[in-house]
Amino acid sequence: MQITIDHRSGGRRALLLAFMAAVIEGFDLQAAGVAVPKLAPAFGLTPQQIGLFFSSATVGLIFGALAGGRVADAWGRRSGLVLSLVTFGIFSAATAYVTSFEQLVVMRFLTGVGLGGALPNLVNIAAESTDPSRRGRAVSIMYAGVPLGGAVASGVAILGLHGGDWHSIFLVGGIMPLLVAPAIHILLPPLGVVKSEAKSTSGALSRILAPQTLLTTVALWVSFFLGLLVVYLLLNWMPQLLVSRGLAREEASFVQILFNLGGAAGSLVGGRMLDQRNPVMPVALGFAAAAAALLMLSLLPAHLGLTLMAGALVGGAILCVQAILYGVAPQCYPFEIRGTGVGVAVAVGRLGSIAGPLLAGFLVAGGSSPSDVIFALVPITLLAGLTTVLLLARRERALQAA
Template structure:
């Protein structure tokens, strides 16, 4: 295996390109939610069909993450990112020209495949753009682009910048990644050039599940599953919680934007905590803070100013711990299977993103109030923190000289 890394000349450029791609990814992830108020009446969609429309992209994300991780190892991170950007760009544009509900589902699923394929490549590009001591910070800077893109999409919706035209959301979401493709292809430096020793997907997966890495893989998967469960339950249910407390829909949308902006700042904090010489204590505190923020949001009175602050704090705390997980993932595997390892973890996380809204629906059906649903996330968040701390302790023990 041959590896070439030049952080001095290429690292900053690689991280900038990864950040821009993450902003576009965040915008596209929120595009469906922004478009659906106008799209649903245009197609005459029922609530069940709207749910299928949202779910189609999520299932695409799972397949995309698995494929994107493998492509990162087999063909390189740059090639993997270019393919993903082209995929979700083309299929997002195609979504704007659909004429039936069935076409809408297929195009959104394929857009999700592209979006899912981008993330393992982005995580690895960011991690490999710097030295080992700053990998957490680099990944967190990249990851901060996703909530920033989400905030931009929410702002476009709230301010009506798309002119009330749902087609425009998907067209812009498709054109942006295609514009970025030549910059990624020609400007992304060869931070890591590898002659792969692992020639097949089954060979890479066998290393991910090898006796020496199995416990690490399972702990990482559990942390990702629980973490994404919390994030997507919040994204789906926080507006309802706020409205049930007496806020107007427009006010709830403003809080959602603050949630994303808080997430940008929280992501950056998470990366710095992970890069500490002794990260276990700071990381544990981050998860405890996330649990405390959820309790606070569940009990705040119906006051817009307090809710704005609460939304920002919850977004900051929850996405802080997500950035920590994305920062840990590439550090768990050697270079030649890192893409596959990160891709499988991201895919398992996407299963959590499906489970979160389903769990919320089941709790509400069982008689839970929206506040009760928020409180139920506290033990889940703490469990994710526990598995993450175990993961850090295992890594620290493995790094000690025998």
């Protein structure tokens, strides 16, 4: 059984709720980075322990994406999203009360599980809240909330609105999803309830990897892996790379905020590109623009005004193409396995989010300059664009043949 939203009466409400949840997700994703400057001295953390703290959430995101996609198909999108919000809300709030490093890592891992489970459900709710011809736009509106939430978290840190207290960041990050979850449960229709062989994990996975969908699945996985590699390398390393080039740390933080704000705007552009009658060429140009923006950032001198402009352009271009990927993912699979298909793709992308910071660390340790590290992302972005264009071309041929 499939339950869909009436696009005229409930679609806008569903999209608004998904957007609100995405803003909260973006805030919580970057809450750890905001809290670390105060949290690290409070616990006496070494650089290795800080890295483990960050990595624990990333590992949780992988498990959460896999579980969230399955829950979306088996219990419905609404139930999957509410469960994810409650999970990361509880464990984010609990992080404020930990008393040891070990507890800190466990709480951040469990928070990551909830955060990871939310995104596949948000993508599918957005895609299914509107007419198929506007699905890319709907997903991009939802996804724009993630960098917007990240910008809010960075702004809180710069302006000192958290009072210099690391506890308050996690408390706010925990209270917000717990407040929104009941509203979503009440106001959002129970989407995505299916009764088929796809309700089993093996049945859904076998269809995702079936010969007729295998090429689509592999292309989607490669695109997600490379795309999130670039995004998370920049999110984790760009401030440090900019400081190494001569900017003050506060100036680098402002660049990071503009990266997120540019990303929110770029996400909306990506959705409109995907909804074109023939999206292959616009999407190809979008990836070319992302590569050009990275090249520009790598070549610019350490001038604050120029770097602020470049940071906004890079954020807009990179998250534009990432929104395209989130928009195309639910269009790759039929309804009954869509949650699992999107969830596995997001989980593979999370592997890229681990590989990105590791790649930057490897390059820096090998003597690469900040410009070299950013330049290394250009061919990776172009390769992600190639696999995405092939994916879209394959989808267009299938639509024409239908």
